[in-house]
Amino acid sequence: MSATQILFWFLSALAIVSALSVVISKNPVYSVLSLIITFFAVSGHYILLNAQFIGIVNLIVYAGAIMVLFLFVIMLMNLNQDNEPQKNKWLKMAGVVSGGCLMLVFVAAFKTSEVNGKIAQTIDGNIGLTETLGKALFNEYVVPFEISSILFLSAMVGAVVIGKKGD
Amino acid sequence: MNALILSAIWGVVMMFSGIFTKSGAAIRGIAITGLALLLVVNVLDFQGTALVDINTRGMLVYNTFSYMFLNIVFGATLLYFFLSGSDMERVGLHLAEYFALIFFILAGISIVASFQTLLMLFLGIEIISIPLYILTGSDKRNLKSNEAALKYFLMGSFSTGLMLMGIALIYGSKGSFSLETIGAGTGVITPLLGGGMLLLLASMSFKVSAAPFHFWTPDVYDGAPTVFTSFMATIVKVAGFFAFIRLFETSFGSVQAQWQLFAAIITAATLLIGNITAVFQQSVKRMLAYSSIAQAGFMMFALVSLNGKGSEGLIYYAAAYSLATIGVFAVLIKLNDYTFEGFNGLGKSHPLLAATVTICLLSLAGIPATAGFMAKFYMLSAAVENGKVIWLVILGVLCAAISVYYYFRVIQAIYFKDGEPQVAEVSTTFKVVMVLIAVLVVYFGIFPQRLTDFLYMVY
Numbered sequence: 147m148s149a150t151q152i153l154f155w156f157l158s159a160l161a162i163v164s165a166l167s168v169v170i171s172k173n174p175v176y177s178v179l180s181l182i183i184t185f186f187a188v189s190g191h192y193i194l195l196n197a198q199f200i201g202i203v204n205l206i207v208y209a210g211a212i213m214v215l216f217l218f219v220i221m222l223m224n225l226n227q228d229n230e231p232q233k234n235k236w237l238k239m240a241g242v243v244s245g246g247c248l249m250l251v252f253v254a255a256f257k258t259s260e261v262n263g264k265i266a267q268t269i270d271g272n273i274g275l276t277e278t279l280g281k282a283l284f285n286e287y288v289v290p291f292e293i294s295s296i297l298f299l300s301a302m303v304g305a306v307v308i309g310k311k312g313d
Numbered sequence: 314m315n316a317l318i319l320s321a322i323w324g325v326v327m328m329f330s331g332i333f334t335k336s337g338a339a340i341r342g343i344a345i346t347g348l349a350l351l352l353v354v355n356v357l358d359f360q361g362t363a364l365v366d367i368n369t370r371g372m373l374v375y376n377t378f379s380y381m382f383l384n385i386v387f388g389a390t391l392l393y394f395f396l397s398g399s400d401m402e403r404v405g406l407h408l409a410e411y412f413a414l415i416f417f418i419l420a421g422i423s424i425v426a427s428f429q430t431l432l433m434l435f436l437g438i439e440i441i442s443i444p445l446y447i448l449t450g451s452d453k454r455n456l457k458s459n460e461a462a463l464k465y466f467l468m469g470s471f472s473t474g475l476m477l478m479g480i481a482l483i484y485g486s487k488g489s490f491s492l493e494t495i496g497a498g499t500g501v502i503t504p505l506l507g508g509g510m511l512l513l514l515a516s517m518s519f520k521v522s523a524a525p526f527h528f529w530t531p532d533v534y535d536g537a538p539t540v541f542t543s544f545m546a547t548i549v550k551v552a553g554f555f556a557f558i559r560l561f562e563t564s565f566g567s568v569q570a571q572w573q574l575f576a577a578i579i580t581a582a583t584l585l586i587g588n589i590t591a592v593f594q595q596s597v598k599r600m601l602a603y604s605s606i607a608q609a610g611f612m613m614f615a616l617v618s619l620n621g622k623g624s625e626g627l628i629y630y631a632a633a634y635s636l637a638t639i640g641v642f643a644v645l646i647k648l649n650d651y652t653f654e655g656f657n658g659l660g661k662s663h664p665l666l667a668a669t670v671t672i673c674l675l676s677l678a679g680i681p682a683t684a685g686f687m688a689k690f691y692m693l694s695a696a697v698e699n700g701k702v703i704w705l706v707i708l709g710v711l712c713a714a715i716s717v718y719y720y721f722r723v724i725q726a727i728y729f730k731d732g733e734p735q736v737a738e739v740s741t742t743f744k745v746v747m748v749l750i751a752v753l754v755v756y757f758g759i760f761p762q763r764l765t766d767f768l769y770m771v772y
Contacts, residue, residue, distance in 0.1 A: 251508075252508055255504035255505075255507065255508050256504055256505065256508070258504055259486075259503065259504045259505045260486060260503045260504070260505060286370065287432070289367070289369045289370065289372050289373070289433075290372065290430075290432050290433060290436055293317075293424065293433075293436055293440075294436060296321045296324070296417055296420050296421075296440055297436060297439055297440050297443065299321075299324070299325070299417070300324070300413075300414060300417035300440060300443055300444045301443050303324075303328060303410055303413055303414060303417070303444075303447075304414065304443060304444060304446070304447035306407075306410065307405075307407045307410045307411075307414070307447055307451060308447060308450060308451075308453070310407070312406055
C-alpha cells in the first residue's frame with residue numbers, strides 16, 4: 147500500500163465518520179464542528195486528485211468563512227436539546243428505509259460500474275493548477291462563467307428583499 | 314441568446330428604477346416596456362436578425378421550438394404583468410425588486426429553453442429557483458408565506474443536490490457535460506449512467522411537481538402571495554417541463570425503452586393524486602395548486618411518448634395552460650375570500666369577469682372549442698402514436714373527467730349560487746386583458762394550427 151493509498155483510505159474514513167456525526171450528534175455545535183472536519187477531509191481528497199486550487203478554495207471559503215459564520219449563528223441562537231422538536235418515530239423510520247434503499251441500489255450498481263478499477267491521475271499532471279483552471283474558465287467555459295453572475299445578482303437582490311427593514 | 318442578455322440587463326434596470334422612482338405605475342411601465350422589448354428581440358432572433366451574436370461554444374443552442382416556447386413565455390408574462398402587476402404592490406414595499414427577480418427568472422427560462430450541456434441546465438434551474446424562493450417569502454409579515462419559503466428552499470436545495478449528484482455520475486460515465494455526447498452511443502444503460510439518469514429524473518420531477526415529488530406544491534402555492542403563485546404555477550412550471558423533455562429527448566432518447574415505464578408510473582401517479590386530491594379542497598387557491606399538479610400529469614405525456622407530436626403538444630399545452638391559469642388567478646387575486654363561496658354570485662355582480670373566468674375554467678377542464686381541449690388532445694394522441702402506453706391514455710381520459718368536477722364547482726358558485734362577492738376595484742385594462750385571454754383561449758381552441766404552424770416556419 148503506497149502512501150497515497152493510505153492517505154486516501156484515511157481521508158475517506160474520516161469524511162464518512164464525520165459526515166455521519168453531523169447528522170447524528172444532538173448538539174448543533176458538535177454538528178458544525180464535524181462538518182468542518184468533513185470539509186477538511188474532502189479538501190484532502192481534492193489535493194490528492196491534483197486539484198490544489200479547489201482544495202484550498204474549499205478550505206478558505208467553506209471551512210473558513212461559511213462555517214465560522216454558521217457557528218456564530220448557532221451560538222447566538224442558543225439552540226439546545228431541550229427545545230428541539232420531537233420528530234415522528236415513523237417518519238424517521240421511513241427516512242432510514244428509503245435512504246438505505248437508495249444506498250443499497252447505488253452500492254450494488256457501482257460495484258460493477260464501468261469506471262471501476264480506474265484510478266484517477268494522482269501523481270503527475272497539472273490539471274488542477276490555477277493557471278490551467280483560469281484558462282479553461284475564460285476560454286471554454288466563459289459563457290457559463292458569465293451567466294453565473296446572473297445567479298449571484300439575483301441571490302443578492304433576494305437577500306436585500308428579505309433582509310431589509312421596513313415591512 | 315439575445316433574450317437571455319436583454320432579460321438579465323432589464324433585471325438590473327428594474328433594480329435601479331427602484332432608486333429613482335417610488336411610483337408603482339412608473340415601475341410597472343418600465344417592466345412592461347422591458348417585456349415588450351424582450352418579445353420583439355426574441356421574435357427578431359427567431360427570424361434570423363440577432364442583435365448580438367455570441368459564440369456559446371455549443372452550450373446554448375436555440376431551435377424553432379426554443380424560440381416559439383420563449384415567445385409563449387414572454388407573451389404570457391406580458392399578459393400577467395398587465396393583469397396582476399398592480400397587485401404586486403400590495404405584497405410589500407419592494408416592487409422594483411420583485412420585477413427584477415421576475416426578469417432574472419425569465420433569463421433562467423431562456424437558458425433552460427436552449428441548454429445543450431448539463432452545466433447550463435444546472436445554472437438555468439438555479440437561476441429560476443433562487444428568485445422563486447425569495448418571491449415565495451416576500452410577504453414577510455405573513456407566517457404562512459415564511460413557512461412556505463423555508464419549506465420550498467430546503468426541499469428545493471435538496472433536489473438541486475440530487476441533480477448535481479446525478480450530473481456528477483453522468484460525467485463520470487461519459488466524461489462530458491454535453492447532451493449530445495451523452496446521447497451518442499448510449500445503447501445500453503451502464504450502472505453509472507443509470508444512476509445519474511434516475512437522480513436527474515427525480516430532481517426534474519421535483520421541479521415540475523410530479524408525484525411522488527409533489528408534496529411541497531400545495532403548501533408553497535398556498536403560502537406564497539397569490540400574485541407570485543400565479544407566475545410560479547404557470548410560466549415557471551412549463552419552463553421546467555421544457556427543460557425536462559429537452560434533457561431526456563437529447564441525452565436519453567435512445568434508451569427510452571428502459572425508462573418509459575418509470576415515466577409512465579410517475580405520470581399516472583401525478584394524474585391520480587392531483588385530480589383526486591383537488592376534489593376535496595375547500596379553498597380555490599389550494600384547488601388550483603392541485604390542479605396544477607394534475608395538469609403537470611398531462612404535460613408528462615410528452616415525456617412518456619417522446620415524439621414530435623409530444624413536443625408540439627407541449628408548446629401548445631404551455632400556451633393553453635398558462636393563459637387559462639393566469640386568467641383564473643388574476644380574478645382570484647381580486648376576490649377577498651379564496652373559498653369556493655367567495656365566488657358566489659359573481660355572475661350577477663360582475664358579468665364580464667364571470668364570463669371570462671368561466672371560459673378559462675372550461676379550458677382547464679378540457680371542454681371542446683377551448684384551447685385546453687386541443688392541448689389534452691395533442692398529449693393523448695402523442696401517447697397513442699407511441700403505442701406502448703395505451704393504459705395511460707385511458708387513465709388520462711378518466712382523470713380529465715374527474716377534473717371537470719372541481720372546475721365546475723367554481724362555475725356553479727359563480728352562476729347558480731347567490732351571494733355578494735367582495736371584489737376589489739378592477740381597471741379597464743384588466744377587463745380588456747381578461748377579454749383578450751378569453752378570446753385567445755377560444756381562438757387557439759378552434760384554430761390550434763395557428764400556434765403550431767410557427768414551429769415549421771422557415772425564415
